[in-house]
Amino acid sequence: MIDALAIDVHGLSKSFGGTRVVDGFDMAVPSGKIYGFLGPNGSGKTTTIRMMCGLLKPDGGGGRALGLDIIRESREIKARVGYMTQRFSLYGDLTVRENLTFMARLHALPEVRNVVDQALDEYDLAPRAKQLAGNLSGGWKQRLALAAASLHQPGLLLLDEPTAGVDPKARRDFWDRIRRLAKQGVTVLVSTHYMDEAVQCDNIAFIAYGRKLIDAPAGEIPARIGLHTIRIEGPGLQPVYDALEQVPGVEQIARFGAALHISGRNAEALAAAARPYDGRDGFSVSEAKTGLEEAFIWLMSGAEDNFK
Amino acid sequence: MKSLSRILAILGKEFIQMLRDRLTFGMMVGIPVMQLLLFGYAINTDPRNLPTLVEMGDSGPASRAILQAMETSDYFDLVGTVGPGSSVENAMRDGEAAFIVTIPPGFERALARGERPQILLDVDATDPVAAGAGSGAFATIVQQALEPLLGEITPPVEAVIHRRYNPAGRTALNIVPGLLGIILTMTMAMMTSMALTREAERGTLEALLSTPTRPHEVMIGKITPYVVVGFIQVAIMLAGARYLFGVPFLGSPPAFLVAVSLFILVNLALGFLFSTLARSQMQAMQLTFFAFLPSILLSGFMFPFAAMPHWAQAIGQVIPATHFIRAVREIMLKGAGLDHVWPQIWPLMIIFAVIATVAILRYRRTLD
Numbered sequence: 001m002i003d004a005l006a007i008d009v010h011g012l013s014k015s016f017g018g019t020r021v022v023d024g025f026d027m028a029v030p031s032g033k034i035y036g037f038l039g040p041n042g043s044g045k046t047t048t049i050r051m052m053c054g055l056l057k058p059d060g061g062g063g064r065a066l067g068l069d070i071i072r073e074s075r076e077i078k079a080r081v082g083y084m085t086q087r088f089s090l091y092g093d094l095t096v097r098e099n100l101t102f103m104a105r106l107h108a109l110p111e112v113r114n115v116v117d118q119a120l121d122e123y124d125l126a127p128r129a130k131q132l133a134g135n136l137s138g139g140w141k142q143r144l145a146l147a148a149a150s151l152h153q154p155g156l157l158l159l160d161e162p163t164a165g166v167d168p169k170a171r172r173d174f175w176d177r178i179r180r181l182a183k184q185g186v187t188v189l190v191s192t193h194y195m196d197e198a199v200q201c202d203n204i205a206f207i208a209y210g211r212k213l214i215d216a217p218a219g220e221i222p223a224r225i226g227l228h229t230i231r232i233e234g235p236g237l238q239p240v241y242d243a244l245e246q247v248p249g250v251e252q253i254a255r256f257g258a259a260l261h262i263s264g265r266n267a268e269a270l271a272a273a274a275r276p277y278d279g280r281d282g283f284s285v286s287e288a289k290t291g292l293e294e295a296f297i298w299l300m301s302g303a304e305d306n307f308k
Numbered sequence: 309m310k311s312l313s314r315i316l317a318i319l320g321k322e323f324i325q326m327l328r329d330r331l332t333f334g335m336m337v338g339i340p341v342m343q344l345l346l347f348g349y350a351i352n353t354d355p356r357n358l359p360t361l362v363e364m365g366d367s368g369p370a371s372r373a374i375l376q377a378m379e380t381s382d383y384f385d386l387v388g389t390v391g392p393g394s395s396v397e398n399a400m401r402d403g404e405a406a407f408i409v410t411i412p413p414g415f416e417r418a419l420a421r422g423e424r425p426q427i428l429l430d431v432d433a434t435d436p437v438a439a440g441a442g443s444g445a446f447a448t449i450v451q452q453a454l455e456p457l458l459g460e461i462t463p464p465v466e467a468v469i470h471r472r473y474n475p476a477g478r479t480a481l482n483i484v485p486g487l488l489g490i491i492l493t494m495t496m497a498m499m500t501s502m503a504l505t506r507e508a509e510r511g512t513l514e515a516l517l518s519t520p521t522r523p524h525e526v527m528i529g530k531i532t533p534y535v536v537v538g539f540i541q542v543a544i545m546l547a548g549a550r551y552l553f554g555v556p557f558l559g560s561p562p563a564f565l566v567a568v569s570l571f572i573l574v575n576l577a578l579g580f581l582f583s584t585l586a587r588s589q590m591q592a593m594q595l596t597f598f599a600f601l602p603s604i605l606l607s608g609f610m611f612p613f614a615a616m617p618h619w620a621q622a623i624g625q626v627i628p629a630t631h632f633i634r635a636v637r638e639i640m641l642k643g644a645g646l647d648h649v650w651p652q653i654w655p656l657m658i659i660f661a662v663i664a665t666v667a668i669l670r671y672r673r674t675l676d
Contacts, residue, residue: 055518079520089515093328094321105317106519108310
């Protein structure tokens with residue numbers, strides 16, 4: 001029986017050396033979805049992922065992954081979950097094939113040779129099978145890591161910043177593969193800092209300072225926060241930036257190329273703040289759609305820093 | 309079955325990595341060869357012709373015969389004679405003489421009367437190993453020198469040696485068993501602690517543990533290859549000892565195997581313990597050297613154990629190399645069997661049990 005929820009955890013907490021890294025974290029991820037996991041560096045994403053795949057025992061809370069208890073059945077979970085670490089964690093001094101063979105044997109898979117050959121084919125790694133993994137470029141390393149994490153055909157993939165430091169083409173290719181896996185019914189939880197990747201997720205959970213701030217479909221997030229944005233274009237924007245910083249109703253200012261995006265929850269106050277620039281020489285003011293990036297920057301700046 | 313297949317997977321992987329890391333592999337094979345040649349040929353711990361002063365309190369045919377015999381023995385090089393009461397102490401303090409022979413006044417007459425007069429040998433003990441052979445041979449030399457004059461009166465004089473040291477003398481025969489202990493201590497503890505720390509340092513342990521692999525499978529799989537390496541090192545050393553230096557192997561091979569296996573295990577456990585303490589390979593290496601120095605200095609390898617002060621002997625007793633070196637010397641050179649070396653075997657067992665227990669307890673804690 002396939003559980004309707006691939007991940008279902010409640011109240012997960014973890015402290016390291018007296019610092020609460022994850023605090024009362026809940027999450028429910030339906031099977032077959034791509035779930036984006038966003039948050040600033042050090043927000044507890046990695047720790048949360050490690051608790052979900054049985055690598056780390058939570059101090060408090062609990063739950064299930066693929067219907068298995070994350071505390072008591074961590075070994076069964078490990079056999080059915082694929083985890084791709086943030087840092088490349090395969091052996092640089094082993095070849096591509098040796099790395100895959102090694103992982104296949106750790107999972108005690110039958111017919112290791114076939115499994116590895118198939119993975120080499122599927123991930124176009126066959127021409128590089130004899131290359132040392134340490135000599136691969138960043139994009140190929142990530143591809144090898146994904147191949148290794150999905151060798152045992154896991155029902156759930158936990159990917160921790162899989163595309164950090166990878167060029168755009170390799171990233172796009174990587175995401176094509178993730179979507180293909182999702183289509184086959186694999187649930188994917190992927191953490192990222194890239195907005196263009198975040199919008200490809202079915203749902204996004206945003207975590208800061210160990211607490212989840214929002215969990216919603218990507219398109220709904222700006223509306224949920226209720227953030228309005230106005231775009232101001234014109235010459236010499238720095239004085240405008242400085243002036244608007246003092247104006248009530250403007251909660252956030254961000255530069256977007258040759259324009260300023262000012263955001264705030266009170267639409268009228270925001271419009272009033274922008275009005276003086278409307279029609280001024282060379283300036284143009286227009287209503288803009290609040291993007292994910294503005295939404296997340298706003299969330300981050302508003303989040304309470306409980307590390308202090 | 310699955311567990312075994314996983315252990316074999318880790319084991320095989322470890323061998324591939326070991327062979328691919330040329331430098332480390334070269335070190336594991338090169339260190340025994342290099343040390344053997346160095347200690348066997350270059351470092352002469354049985355030096356001869358050490359400078360010797362004679363304080364002549366008396367002179368006559370007997371004292372002349374003794375000095376003659378000393379000179380021909382090769383141990384002593386008579387660089388000068390001094391009259392009674394001169395500054396012989398200074399000569400030794402300044403390093404001009406390693407030995408000072410004192411023939412007391414009235415020596416000849418006392419000898420003729422059969423009174424067993426004393427003859428004194430002062431030994432510079434600052435380098436006890438260097439002076440050991442000469443002082444050890446002194447009494448025999450004196451005895452043999454006087455035989456033609458007095459016949460086989462036993463013993464005609466009383467040879468007194470101040471700061472007498474290491475009467476057995478030291479040769480390549482004695483060095484080889486010691487080297488076995490030292491090299492195994494260094495390479496086994498260092499290689500295992502570094503191999504284990506490497507996984508954590510490079511983040512590969514995370515990937516390993518995200519599979520159903522159990523911690524003890526990682527441990528067994530990673531450590532076993534180094535047992536094999538240890539035996540290869542032992543084989544290299546034994547072959548070198550036999551064919552380069554003609555060191556005999558008189559005792560029981562099974563007893564030797566027991567001692568070597570146990571000692572390798574102790575050092576692997578030590579390396580394993582270090583890996584739980586160290587955060588990086590660099591730290592693992594530093595810890596190994598921390599353990600390595602006392603093994604060299606206090607195990608009886610460098611300096612005779614019995615000559616160390618009591619506190620140093622006490623420390624030496626908890627150093628595994630101390631017991632191993634003793635056991636191997638007894639087996640190889642004195643032909644001992646397992647029953648004879650049992651007093652060295654059981655302390656090794658206790659040391660192993662203690663180290664392994666602490667290591668496993670710490671390993672559990674570091675995983676989380």
